Amino acid sequence: MKVKTMQASRTIQASLVQPSDTNYHGTIFGGSMMAFIDEVAAISAMRHSRRPVVTASIDSIDFLSPVKMGHSICLEAFVSSTGRTSMEVFVKVISENLQTGERALTATSFLTFVALDEQGNPTEVPAVVPETEEEKRLMASAEERKKMRKERKENSKAFISNLTIEKMI
Ligand SMILES: CC(C)(COP(=O)(O)OP(=O)(O)OC[C@H]1O[C@@H](n2cnc3c(N)ncnc32)[C@H](O)[C@@H]1OP(=O)(O)O)[C@@H](O)C(=O)NCCC(=O)NCCS
Secondary structure (H helix, E strand, O other), rough: EEEEEEEHEEEEEEEEOOHHEEOOOOOOOHHHHHHHHHHHHHHHHHHHOOOOOEEEEEHHHEEOOOOOOOEEEEEEEEEEEEEOOEEEEEEEEEEEOOOOOEEEEEEEEEEEEEEOOOOOEEEEOOOOOOOHHHHHHHHHHHHHHHHHHHHHHHHHHHOOOOOOOOOOO
């Protein structure tokens, strides 16, 4: 299987924060931010695998600072580690006050995508190699995050087995 650089899946997406993206504080709505993150990460995973992908899980999204309406957000995503059929994508969100040029790191996230074949089954993806110091640090810590995901999935399986799916209303 081919090996690709992290740079090959690097995806940059800039957006202006519109009134429809904001909450009643006039800052970006968490759900809008999540949609931006999921979209840029999916493009990155498709660039790496050249396959359709589905989001298997989102580890967490850390909202570090609010973003006001009229400011911009710039998202950077790249595949930071791979399994057999899955890809971990790291996303960094930088906000910018377009009047002053002031920038802030506003959110980070790790998501996992799975590549699908023509039948919709998980299919192999190329491995990934780091080049920069930041990429090397992300790769070095990937195994620990994978372990945590596995544990969470096991716990979630046990939790789900006790849930009912009867009508709620
Ligand atoms: C994600 C999905 C394809 C995994 O299917 P599955 O039957 O569990 O497949 P497998 O057990 O073969 O796992 C496939 C890969 O996904 C990984 N995976 C499965 N569930 C995961 C989770 N919750 N978090 C992270 N990775 C996960 C496995 O570790 C495996 O990785 P590897 O091949 O690199 O080792 C399936 O659960 C699914 O379709 N979920 C719904 C996806 C969706 O609708 N997303 C939202 C809209 S895009």
